[in-house]
Amino acid sequence: MxxxxxxxxxxxxxxxxxxxxxxxxxxxxxxxxxxxxxxxxxxxxxxxxAAGMLSPLAELECADAKVAQYGLRSLDLWQDIVARLPGPVDFRRNGSLLLAHRPDVGAAQRLLDVLRAKAPGEHFPRNLPLQDLRQMEPSIHGPAHAWLLEQEGQIHTxxxxxxxxxxxxxxxxxxxxxxxxxxxxxxxxxxxxxxxxxxxxxxxxxxxxxxxxxRGVRGEVFWLHVPGVRLGRPARLLHPRWRVYIVPRPGDQVVVGASEVESEDRSPVSVRTTLALLSAAHSVIPELAEARIVHMESNLRPALPxxxxxxxxxxxxxxxxxxxxxxxxxxxxxxxxxxxxxxxxxxxxxxxxxx
Structure with a gap:
């Protein structure tokens, strides 16, 4: 054809x-x-x-069970696709983290209840004791609560x-x-x-x-160069106002995102987003204070009503x-x-x- x-x-x-x-x-x-x-x-x-988080369960906050099923299937498909593509494509499937600061634990628990109610099968966030978090991700300091989503992954977009x-x-x-x-x-x-x-x-x-x-929904992200920071999987901070994530990339880089603004404005990243997202990310990984901003950009996500x-x-x-x-x-x-x-x-x- x-x-x-x-x-x-x-x-x-x-x-x-x-x-x-x-x-x-x-x-x-x-x-x-x-x-x-x-x-x-x-x-x-x-x-x-996009940062390339493959998070079918975490995204249930703003999606439905069908999207989660598509996501779980896509994780298997990505593994096969990446193996057959020319050139290097960083693909990882070692889970993702949900994190919360002590004052935000109530809002975090409400979100976790939503995820548990929507999650297909037995795919639930697992409570992660702080000592286990420290061993798993030694660069993360500050959050008082952590949960591990073992089925999730990431791809270098x-x-x-x-x-x-x-x-x-x-x-x-x-x-x-x-x-x-x-x-x-x-x-x-x-x-x-x-x-x-x-x-x-x-x-x-x-x-x-x-x-x-x-319609277009504006999103803004940052690429940071962070030599010495050890982060093995995406981390999402359950912030009461912002969806904040930190995604590791090869070459001592991380991607921090992302705003979600009902606007089709394609202008450069705003000061408001810069202060909010980078401050939140710094509260998770204090070493980001010495990171260098390599790249920042805004774009529009296509969304139906x-x-x-x-x-x-x-x-x-x-x-x-x-x-x-x-x-x-x-x-x-x-x-x-x-x-x-x-x-x-x-x-x-x-x-x-x-x-």
Missing amino acids: HVGVAGAGLLGRLLAWQLSARGHQVSVFDPSPDGMSRAPGTAYAAGWT VQAMLALAEGATRQGVQWHWGRSVERLGPGIVEAGGTRRFDWVFDVRGLGARPDLPV DNLPVIEIQAGLTRINGLFRHGWLIAPAMVEEALSQMPDVGTLRPQKVVA
């Missing part, structure tokens, strides 16, 4: 790589001038900015975005950079001319408007959107589901699969 993909963010790259591996002819259209970098001044995909594009290119995918999609429909993509396909995937995120009621993802399918066209703050967590499982419902021949009746 000849498949057209509108959008070269995380979903677009996963689709291009998977479809081309199955022998399909794939063409991808994206307005970015170069898919191997984040060009200054451009509205590049949210996948570049930038490395994975590059490797997916490189892997798809080696498999013959045609990338049409600098091409905005003006219109699409079943079997049709208009991007500087009309092109016809056997099947089209619309994974444009915010670019899918007005076909989908998607209920903040839940959706797959919409009709003959010749599949739309996937609304991954919100769960993109890296659930994208492989959503792609797997979407591809399982794409026939090699024939048509599908219109349907809608809501996560």
Whole structure:
């Protein structure tokens, strides 16, 4: 089949790589001038900015059981995907931590009750005594309470975005950079001319408007260089006002994030976010006081009105959107589901699969 993909963010790259591996002819259209970098001044995909926490249970705070199931499945899929990609992609699956300061333990317990009520199966946070926390993560000081989520993991998002594009290119995918999609429909993509396909995937995120009621939710993150800090797994501080996480990266780096603002402002990181997130992170790892800010950025997460993802399918066209703050967590499982419902021949009746 000849498949057209509108959008070269995380979903677009996963689709291009998977479809081309199955022998399909794939063409991808994206307005970015170069898919191997984040060009200054451009509205590049949210996948570049994310910290890459694969936290199906912790994210139940703002998701549902279906998202958690997608996330647990995606952890297995990521392990297989990373093993087959060209180039290094840092992927770890040794759990994540929930942390709370003593004055915030009441709010933390309420959140833990929510997670326990929503968690599928027996996947519950395990109380971690402080002496065990010290042995596990010697750089963490300050929080008075800790819980371990043993099923969770992380992925280096930038490395994975590059490797997916490189892997798809080696498999013959045609990338049409600098091409905005003006219109699409079943079997049709208009991007500087009309092109016809056997099947089209619309994974444009915010670019899918007005076909989908998607909005942008601003997020801001920091990359810090922290020589000497030992952190083996993502740590999330259960803060009463902010969702604060610290994610280790190779090369003595950590990513600190992330704000969540109902705004489509793409301007640089605000002073408010800088003070709030970095102060909270410093309260978890005091050594961050001597860290150097390597990089900071803001971007927009694509979200639908209920903040839940959706797959919409009709003959010749599949739309996937609304991954919100769960993109890296659930994208492989959503792609797997979407591809399982794409026939090699024939048509599908219109349907809608809501996560």
